[in-house]
Amino acid sequence: MFYTYAALILTASGVIISLAGYYLIFVCHTHYELLVWLVISASLIVTGFTTGKLIQRLNLTSHTDFLTGLWNKRYFHSKLDATKKKTQLCLALIDVDDFKKINNIYGHVKGDMLLSEVAHILQANTRSSDIVARWGGDEFAIILADTSLASAYEVVERIRHKVENIFHASYGLTISVGLIPLAPGQNLRELLVKTDQALYKAKMLKNSVIKIGDFDESK
Numbered sequence: 093m094f095y096t097y098a099a100l101i102l103t104a105s106g107v108i109i110s111l112a113g114y115y116l117i118f119v120c121h122t123h124y125e126l127l128v129w130l131v132i133s134a135s136l137i138v139t140g141f142t143t144g145k146l147i148q149r150l151n152l153t154s155h156t157d158f159l160t161g162l163w164n165k166r167y168f169h170s171k172l173d174a175t176k177k178k179t180q181l182c183l184a185l186i187d188v189d190d191f192k193k194i195n196n197i198y199g200h201v202k203g204d205m206l207l208s209e210v211a212h213i214l215q216a217n218t219r220s221s222d223i224v225a226r227w228g229g230d231e232f233a234i235i236l237a238d239t240s241l242a243s244a245y246e247v248v249e250r251i252r253h254k255v256e257n258i259f260h261a262s263y264g265l266t267i268s269v270g271l272i273p274l275a276p277g278q279n280l281r282e283l284l285v286k287t288d289q290a291l292y293k294a295k296m297l298k299n300s301v302i303k304i305g306d307f308d309e310s311k
Contacts, residue, residue, distance in 0.1 A: 157226040159204055160211035168225035168233055172280060175223070175237050182244035182273045183283055184234040185291040186214070186251075189266045189298045191230035198263065206265060210255060217251050241273045241303060248301050256299060266299035273304065 155167035163171070175181050188194075188210060195203040207230065214224045214232055223235040236244045248269045259265035270291030274283050286304070294302040 160208050160226050162211050162215070162232070163223060163225040165225060165227055165233075168223060168227070168235070169280075171223045172235055175235055176274060176280060176283075179238050180240075180274065182236040182239050182241055182271060183287045184236065184244065184248050185227065185270045185287045186232040186234070186248075187268050187291055187295055188230040189268055189295065190264070194263055194265060206259065206263065209259075210265075210267070213251060213254050213258070217254065218247065241271070244271055244273070245301065245303055252299065252301055260299075268294035268298055269301040270294050271301060271303040 155164055156162065157164045172183070188207070191203065191207075194206065198206075207226075211224075211226065211232065214234065218224055218234060218236070221237055223237075225233050227233040234248070236247060239247075248271055252267055252269060255265065255267050268291065270287045270289070270293070272283060272287040272290055290302045290304065294300045
């Protein structure tokens with residue numbers, strides 16, 4: 093409720109504090125002046141802190157996915173661009189195999205729960221320095237910074253195995269992954285296109301990880 097009327101509440105607080113200060117200086121000349129000033133100062137501190145937390149929360153909300161709690165696609169793009177300028181990286185695009193079929197069988201509520209659980213596995217098996225995001229629908233993306241292709245492959249293979257072991261027997265749920273390292277001089281669009289091509293090949297096989305060298309990039 094507070095966030096709905098935050099602008100009005102904070103504006104009103106500023107007006108009240110200003111009027112209190114005016115009253116203290118020009119109207120009320122008593123020995124309670126110091127106490128009133130302390131109250132005003134405390135009010136300003138609380139208002140400033142509340143405003144800061146509000147801005148922080150709004151910033152976080154604008155960059156996170158509501159369902160999974162992962163970063164959203166907009167934030168992911170900004171971090172991908174920033175990370176590219178600093179370090180070697182690998183990009184993984186992940187798709188939940190036949191997720192539409194899973195939704196049809198178990199319902200959308202269960203489907204959302206499964207997506208959230210997959211998101212948790214992605215986070216639990218990556219580093220805090222990696223960027224894990226919901227790419228859209230049943231797709232996820234991971235930026236693995238300062239990571240060789242071999243190391244990145246180990247990470248996503250471990251994730252794929254965990255998802256299969258936990259969900260395949262009960263729900264037939266598996267994931268497919270496209271994994272590409274950023275090549276020297278390669279721009280982000282080219283990296284995304286190559287990774288999407290790898291994911292497409294992986295989805296054809298299902299429950300697999302396809303990396304550069306595993307497919308003909310010209311097709």
